[in-house]
Amino acid sequence: MNVLIIDxxxxxxxxxxxxxxxxxxxxVTNLSKNHSARLMPAIDKLMAEVDMQVEDLDQISVAKxxxxxxxxxxxxxxxxxxxxxxxxxxxxxSSLEALAYQGQFxxxxxxxxxxxxxxxxxxxxxxxxxxxxxAVEKDENLLFDEMLNRLQSTGKRVLFLSPDIAKFKEQIDxxxxxxxxxxxxxxxxxxxxxxxxxxxxxxxxDIHGVxxxxxxxxxxxxxxxxxxxxxxxxx
Amino acid sequence: MGELKMTKDxxxxxxxxxxxxxxxxxxxxxxxxxxxxxxxxxxxxKRFGGVVPEIASRHHVEQMTVVLEEAFNQAEVDWEEIxxxxxxxxxxxxxxxxxxxxxxxxxxxxxxxxxxxxxxxxGHIYANRFQQEFEFPLLALIVSGGHxxxxxxxxxxxxxxxxxxxxxxxxxxxxxxxxxLDLPYPGGPEIDRLAEQGEETIDFPRAWLGEESYDFxxxxxxSAVINKIHNAGQRxxxxxxxxxxxxxxASVVEVLTAKTLRAAKEYNVKQxxxxxxxxxxxxxxxxxxxxxxxxxxPLLIPPLALCTDNxxxxxxAGTIAYQQGKRAGLDxxxxxxxxxx
Ligand SMILES: [Zn+2]
Numbered sequence: 001m002n003v004l005i006i007d008x009x010x011x012x013x014x015x016x017x018x019x020x021x022x023x024x025x026x027x028v029t030n031l032s033k034n035h036s037a038r039l040m041p042a043i044d045k046l047m048a049e050v051d052m053q054v055e056d057l058d059q060i061s062v063a064k065x066x067x068x069x070x071x072x073x074x075x076x077x078x079x080x081x082x083x084x085x086x087x088x089x090x091x092x093x094s095s096l097e098a099l100a101y102q103g104q105f106x107x108x109x110x111x112x113x114x115x116x117x118x119x120x121x122x123x124x125x126x127x128x129x130x131x132x133x134x135a136v137e138k139d140e141n142l143l144f145d146e147m148l149n150r151l152q153s154t155g156k157r158v159l160f161l162s163p164d165i166a167k168f169k170e171q172i173d174x175x176x177x178x179x180x181x182x183x184x185x186x187x188x189x190x191x192x193x194x195x196x197x198x199x200x201x202x203x204x205x206d207i208h209g210v211x212x213x214x215x216x217x218x219x220x221x222x223x224x225x226x227x228x229x230x231x232x233x234x235x
Numbered sequence: 236m237g238e239l240k241m242t243k244d245x246x247x248x249x250x251x252x253x254x255x256x257x258x259x260x261x262x263x264x265x266x267x268x269x270x271x272x273x274x275x276x277x278x279x280x281k282r283f284g285g286v287v288p289e290i291a292s293r294h295h296v297e298q299m300t301v302v303l304e305e306a307f308n309q310a311e312v313d314w315e316e317i318x319x320x321x322x323x324x325x326x327x328x329x330x331x332x333x334x335x336x337x338x339x340x341x342x343x344x345x346x347x348x349x350x351x352x353x354x355x356x357x358g359h360i361y362a363n364r365f366q367q368e369f370e371f372p373l374l375a376l377i378v379s380g381g382h383x384x385x386x387x388x389x390x391x392x393x394x395x396x397x398x399x400x401x402x403x404x405x406x407x408x409x410x411x412x413x414x415x416l417d418l419p420y421p422g423g424p425e426i427d428r429l430a431e432q433g434e435e436t437i438d439f440p441r442a443w444l445g446e447e448s449y450d451f452x453x454x455x456x457x458s459a460v461i462n463k464i465h466n467a468g469q470r471x472x473x474x475x476x477x478x479x480x481x482x483x484x485a486s487v488v489e490v491l492t493a494k495t496l497r498a499a500k501e502y503n504v505k506q507x508x509x510x511x512x513x514x515x516x517x518x519x520x521x522x523x524x525x526x527x528x529x530x531x532x533p534l535l536i537p538p539l540a541l542c543t544d545n546x547x548x549x550x551x552a553g554t555i556a557y558q559q560g561k562r563a564g565l566d567x568x569x570x571x572x573x574x575x576x
Contacts, residue, residue, distance in 0.1 A: 085345035
């Protein structure tokens with residue numbers, strides 16, 4: 001089974017091809033630039049490099065967020081449309097879950113997160129049990145302080161994984177001290193082959209139905225809902 | 236560019252997502268619509284009083300493959316018959332455009348088809364080719380929420396800008412005035428409807444911008460309407476919404492019609508085309524028809540469904556680009572401020 005894996009949900013642009021659970025090739029850049037222009041050429045190049053025809057693909061796996069709204073949409077639109085055109089299944093994987101694969105050999109809690117501005121992060125809590133990744137707390141959009149409180153209350157060691165780690169390192173050290181484990185640079189960068197591995201544990205979704213995992217309403221929508229609530233309370 | 240090669244039928248798949256319509260169409264030879272599917276989001280944006288870009292982009296992702304499938308079902312063509320994929324690359328909302336562009340690239344790659352980028356306004360012009368074959372030189376008046384332009388075409392695929400708005404687009408002015416009158420979104424058709432019932436009791440200004448100019452300006456008119464409503468309110472005077480609408484529309488229509496007519500005569504054109512969402516405006520259509528009838532210059536206005544955004548027009552413009560050998564690469568990107576010329 002040949003799987004094409006796509007991740008443009010954050011700074012990284014990653015594409016990989018796996019054949020029967022084995023990685024055949026991948027292209028990863030961590031430049032946070034122009035995913036829209038660069039994704040299809042990267043796929044085209046990788047397919048040529050590994051000498052595979054587009055018709056040989058049996059599945060498309062894609063990072064469905066959270067992350068940059070636009071980035072998530074570029075990857076998901078490409079994945080859905082490819083899957084629809086080729087009549088193959090599409091599998092969406094949480095971008096946080098894929099990142100948690102970087103901690104497969106860590107004995108403790110794993111906290112992958114992405115900066116969501118204004119003190120907020122997209123984050124979840126994961127833990128490895130043998131070769132199974134368990135979501136201890138589901139992905140959420142929450143204050144990083146709130147997440148640190150939760151982690152602190154467990155008293156367990158925590159591995160932090162995030163492309164935005166530099167911005168939050170001090171906060172982590174203050175809150176968790178010795179319990180916090182922060183690896184070196186490359187471990188914080190999502191790897192499309194991990195996303196591919198993760199996707200093998202998920203069922204394909206309906207191609208039309210796969211939607212981004214934004215974890216947040218559009219601003220106009222949350223403002224509108226707020227207004228409706230106020231109207232109700234005042235009326 | 237000379238004669239276009241037409242040895243066999245060209246069937247083009249068009250994709251359009253520049254604003255709040257997710258649209259896919261399949262078109263034969265740039266003149267026959269085999270299918271034209273539009274998933275409108277208008278209901279979703281109504282409560283916000285206008286198109287919210289982020290929400291538009293979210294809908295596009297959800298609708299894209301559904302609309303694609305529907306377009307193929309309705310057209311009853313196979314992928315083998317498709318010669319190329321045409322997609323709106325701009326102008327428009329960048330996040331919205333990106334969905335269409337990336338879908339088109341995925342299709343071009345998966346099905347090994349040539350890819351053609353289309354400028355949205357060229358699409359609006361080519362919507363008229365479903366009605367009648369073009370005869371050059373022709374003049375196109377583009378009026379929409381984002382555009383007010385006069386364009387001269389001497390041959391297929393070539394566009395010369397001879398006039399444009401210096402501030403607001405005509406459709407924008409309609410939307411703003413509609414908001415001041417507390418009309419539901421979208422406001423343009425509401426003003427058109429009210430104007431029919433009202434009378435031109437207020438003498439709003441006409442922005443001619445000099446005798447030679449083919450440019451437009453609607454911000455002064457918009458301010459005049461605001462002032463009028465404001466002053467009337469202060470004096471406790473009640474203005475009929477119908478009359479404000481009729482007076483506002485009279486100013487817009489007079490300027491658009493007069494400049495278009497003058498340009499048509501000066502450039503001695505064989506046809507005049509009206510395109511864009513505001514081309515659906517009855518007041519404008521009627522006046523144009525009357526004036527061009529008198530001047531005996533053929534006027535083409537597409538049917539309502541083809542005035543608003545759709546993908547058939549993108550496929551039609553894409554057909555010409557395809558036949559002229561224009562191709563986009565897999566690095567094609569959305570270009571929110573792409574110019575026609
Ligand atoms: Zn348009």
